[in-house]
Amino acid sequence: MVRDIAAVVLGYVTIFVVLFLTFMGLYAALGAERVFRPGSYEVSHLWAMASLVVSLVAAAVGGMVAGLIARSDRPIWVFAGLLVVLGVLSALAQNAKPLPAGARPADLSGLAAMQENRTPLLLGLAMPVIGAVGVIVGARLVRRPASPSPHP
Numbered sequence: 038m039v040r041d042i043a044a045v046v047l048g049y050v051t052i053f054v055v056l057f058l059t060f061m062g063l064y065a066a067l068g069a070e071r072v073f074r075p076g077s078y079e080v081s082h083l084w085a086m087a088s089l090v091v092s093l094v095a096a097a098v099g100g101m102v103a104g105l106i107a108r109s110d111r112p113i114w115v116f117a118g119l120l121v122v123l124g125v126l127s128a129l130a131q132n133a134k135p136l137p138a139g140a141r142p143a144d145l146s147g148l149a150a151m152q153e154n155r156t157p158l159l160l161g162l163a164m165p166v167i168g169a170v171g172v173i174v175g176a177r178l179v180r181r182p183a184s185p186s187p188h189p
Contacts, residue, residue, distance in 0.1 A: 048103030055095035100175025117169035124165020
């Protein structure tokens with residue numbers, strides 16, 4: 038039981054760290070003008086596409102960590118379900134936030150960008166599903182298949 042909880046928690050922490058570091062690096066490399074649509078807090082198509090790829094990879098890495106720790110598939114499925122539930126709630130909450138007043142400054146910091154960005158609802162709802170798929174695929178990459186039963 039403790040091992041199963043550790044698998045989910047450490048897998049989730051892994052996803053968070055990979056996403057945070059990757060998105061901060063991407064934001065620094067691309068700059069606000071390529072991350073957002075001109076003058077707004079809406080993310081660009083480039084950022085949306087990068088988010089899909091980065092999220093899938095981060096979730097797969099988190100799934101690998103969880104898969105290495107877990108002794109069964111149950112914690113992996115719980116982890117995937119947890120990502121879907123938390124991700125959908127997060128997308129709905131973010132979509133309900135009022136837009137910041139005024140135009141977006143050109144020199145917006147990475148942390149402010151994370152707080153103020155506006156992701157299209159459809160993308161926000163797709164991300165948790167992509168995360169769940171990534172976790173399952175990542176766990177499958179590192180988990181050994183169950184040994185066949187010695188009895189026919």
